[in-house]
Amino acid sequence: MTMTWSDAVNGSTQKPTRPARPSYVPPHLRNDDGVSSFSNVNSYGFSTESTQYGFRSNRIADRQYGRTGTSRGGGRGRGRGLRRGRHDNAWDSNPNPTFTNQEPFDISEKFDELEVVDDDNNDGGGINFDAYDDIPVEANGSEIPPPVKTFAEIDLGERVNNNIKRCKYVKPTPIQRHAIPIAMAGRDLMACAQTGSGKTAAFCFPIISGVLKNRCSQSNPRFTRTVFPSALILSPTRELAGQIYEEAKKFSFQTGVKIVVAYGGAPISQQFRNLERGVDILVATPGRLVDMIDRGRVSLGMIKHLAIDEADRMLDMGFEPQIRRIVEQMDMPKPGARQTMLFSATFPSEIQRLASDFLSNYIFVAVGRVGSSTDLIVQKIDYIQDMDKRNHLMEILHSQRKNGNCGKLALTLVFVETKKGADALEYILSSNGFPAIAIHGDKVQMERERALKSFKSGTTPILVATDVASRGLDIPHVAHVINFDLPKDIDDYVHRIGRTGRAGKSGLATAFFNDKNMSLAKSLAELMKEANQEVPIWLNQYAERSIGGRGQRYGGNKFSGYDFRSGRSGNEDYYYSSSHGNAADYNLDASTSDVSYPACNETYSAAAAAAAEPYIPGPCGYQESYETIVASGWE
DNA sequence: AAAAAAC
Numbered sequence: 001m002t003m004t005w006s007d008a009v010n011g012s013t014q015k016p017t018r019p020a021r022p023s024y025v026p027p028h029l030r031n032d033d034g035v036s037s038f039s040n041v042n043s044y045g046f047s048t049e050s051t052q053y054g055f056r057s058n059r060i061a062d063r064q065y066g067r068t069g070t071s072r073g074g075g076r077g078r079g080r081g082l083r084r085g086r087h088d089n090a091w092d093s094n095p096n097p098t099f100t101n102q103e104p105f106d107i108s109e110k111f112d113e114l115e116v117v118d119d120d121n122n123d124g125g126g127i128n129f130d131a132y133d134d135i136p137v138e139a140n141g142s143e144i145p146p147p148v149k150t151f152a153e154i155d156l157g158e159r160v161n162n163n164i165k166r167c168k169y170v171k172p173t174p175i176q177r178h179a180i181p182i183a184m185a186g187r188d189l190m191a192c193a194q195t196g197s198g199k200t201a202a203f204c205f206p207i208i209s210g211v212l213k214n215r216c217s218q219s220n221p222r223f224t225r226t227v228f229p230s231a232l233i234l235s236p237t238r239e240l241a242g243q244i245y246e247e248a249k250k251f252s253f254q255t256g257v258k259i260v261v262a263y264g265g266a267p268i269s270q271q272f273r274n275l276e277r278g279v280d281i282l283v284a285t286p287g288r289l290v291d292m293i294d295r296g297r298v299s300l301g302m303i304k305h306l307a308i309d310e311a312d313r314m315l316d317m318g319f320e321p322q323i324r325r326i327v328e329q330m331d332m333p334k335p336g337a338r339q340t341m342l343f344s345a346t347f348p349s350e351i352q353r354l355a356s357d358f359l360s361n362y363i364f365v366a367v368g369r370v371g372s373s374t375d376l377i378v379q380k381i382d383y384i385q386d387m388d389k390r391n392h393l394m395e396i397l398h399s400q401r402k403n404g405n406c407g408k409l410a411l412t413l414v415f416v417e418t419k420k421g422a423d424a425l426e427y428i429l430s431s432n433g434f435p436a437i438a439i440h441g442d443k444v445q446m447e448r449e450r451a452l453k454s455f456k457s458g459t460t461p462i463l464v465a466t467d468v469a470s471r472g473l474d475i476p477h478v479a480h481v482i483n484f485d486l487p488k489d490i491d492d493y494v495h496r497i498g499r500t501g502r503a504g505k506s507g508l509a510t511a512f513f514n515d516k517n518m519s520l521a522k523s524l525a526e527l528m529k530e531a532n533q534e535v536p537i538w539l540n541q542y543a544e545r546s547i548g549g550r551g552q553r554y555g556g557n558k559f560s561g562y563d564f565r566s567g568r569s570g571n572e573d574y575y576y577s578s579s580h581g582n583a584a585d586y587n588l589d590a591s592t593s594d595v596s597y598p599a600c601n602e603t604y605s606a607a608a609a610a611a612a613e614p615y616i617p618g619p620c621g622y623q624e625s626y627e628t629i630v631a632s633g634w635e
Numbered sequence: 636a637a638a639a640a641a642c
Contacts, residue, residue, distance in 0.1 A: 236639065236640075237639065237640080238639095238640085263640085263641095264640065264641050264642080265640095265641090268641085268642080285639090285640060285641090286639095286640055286641090287639095287640040287641040287642090288640080288641060288642095289641095290640095290641075291641045291642070292641095294641095313639085318637095318638075318639060318640080319639075319640075322640070417636090417637065417638085418636090418637060418638080419637085419638080440638080441638065441639055441640080466637085466638060466639085467637085467638050467639070468638070468639065470638090488636095488637085
């Protein structure tokens with residue numbers, strides 16, 4: 001059998017590192033406060049490790065005092081040297097001044113552009129943290145690192161801390177409070193948290209911190225063009241990959257950590273060029289990643305951190321083989337030799353079982369109610385026959401425009417079942433004076449991105465989407481999610497409506513229901529009831545008649561948020577109660593809350609009250625409801 | 636039966 005590039009790589013890692021470089025120090029022998037030493041540029045100089053950090057930090061310090069990367073690097077004559085030694089990662093991991101468009105400095109000047117601009121208010125990047133204060137949490141596993149209350153308690157290093165401030169994150173969201181200490185301790189993690197509650201940061205911070213600690217551990221033989229990222233983040237859609245990349249770039253600003261994004265539909269050559277400039281963290285969709293690995297341009301052999309976002313989707317029937325191939329059949333280190341973190345808002349127990357193959361002695365954390373979105377989203381269900389859907393939609397949109405801000409339409413995301421249906425609805429809406437644009441997987445990537453941008457900017461305040469847009473996308477100011485066609489799976493419903501009501505803000509979700517959605521009736525009714533929503537009588541009647549729940553596929557674990565290792569069926573009480581009070585605690589009674597969950601304040605109460613605002617069910621209930629709710633969605 | 640994900 002011939003020696004493949006990956007054999008070569010694996011072989012090379014067993015050899016001593018190259019003599020000219022500081023010797024490799026295995027992670028367990030390293031100074032634990034490697035990251036914190038970043039916070040003091042004067043404290044280096046006694047060990048190999050420290051020297052390296054010192055070198056890096058001095059360079060970073062140079063930057064901090066305002067010189068441009070280009071002139072600086074050129075002046076020192078370092079550019080070429082680094083470039084020559086590009087594949088030696090102890091050096092490579094230093095920002096390379098010759099590649100100006102990878103320079104943190106470059107990003108520095110553009111940081112404000114990178115930032116998600118949230119101009120609603122100044123309350124911490126627009127995140128209504130208080131809305132999260134009283135959320136119950138369940139954590140399972142052995143020796144669980146305790147949660148933190150502030151970012152300051154976590155030793156992420158000064159650079160990352162500065163970025164947290166730049167992002168105006170004043171304090172961690174619940175998932176961040178729990179997941180970050182677990183991840184920082186190097187533990188494997190399965191995390192289940194409500195949509196829009198800060199999962200991306202929860203896995204990015206520890207990964208960036210881990211990369212900073214382990215920078216010198218990579219090795220890359222000069223004779224290949226293979227790159228060896230030390231962290232991999234997988235996403236189910238291209239747009240989500242792009243979004244995670246943008247976020248991660250902000251979080252790692254001026255740390256020297258190199259992040260590259262790779263997904264299909266965009267020229268691979270440019271992505272290769274980005275890789276050649278060095279990569280610590282690779283954000284990718286599965287297909288393009290496999291392609292790159294097959295071409296020998298990326299090796300997973302040095303992966304220390306693996307994060308899978310929307311992990312339940314990534315392990316469902318369509319995606320599972322690809323993910324298994326990447327995680328189990330490439331040269332990725334085995335569970336235990338790498339850190340694996342799986343995140344999603346929903347996590348059916350059946351999928352948890354599959355996922356546990358990837359994990360080693362992991363901790364399960366669930367924040368918020370099981371598979372729930374939030375109380376901040378007002379959910380409304382209308383009984384509408386297929387043939388009446390279009391007119392009904394236009395009535396809603398018309399009503400929204402009438403009641404909206406200066407006659408402008410609030411951003412409205414309309415989900416349909418098929419790509420064809422998305423195009424058709426886009427056409428119908430557009431030709432009836434509603435500025436709409438469609439996004440789906442049959443469009444070329446540029447059209448997809450254009451659609452998203454046009455929607456985000458409000459140019460076309462109606463986005464007609466397939467499930468390509470159902471997960472993870474953070475689109476500020478989506479006031480209304482309309483399920484024109486309901487999904488088959490309650491989890492997809494949760495993710496779809498989660499495009500609104502993000503970051504603690506309120507939102508509205510409307511669904512068009514008819515006999516074809518019968519199988520969803522029971523789980524939908526239960527989900528709504530649990531979220532304190534008004535459930536139409538007719539929906540309850542459908543729910544009683546239907547077989548409901550998840551059916552056999554998920555073993556009846558309807559709300560898909562328990563640690564499957566706990567053996568709970570999901571048919572019993574599905575509030576988290578083990579660590580935090582009981583169901584009655586959740587909503588408004590903060591007095592019985594655990595100390596670690598401070599009393600809710602006015603903001604939360606107001607939001608919850610708005611969400612609990614009763615609806616007048618039936619077709620005539622619209623006008624009044626939209627007035628209040630859509631307005632509050634915009635604040 | 637549909638959507639997503641490589642060229």
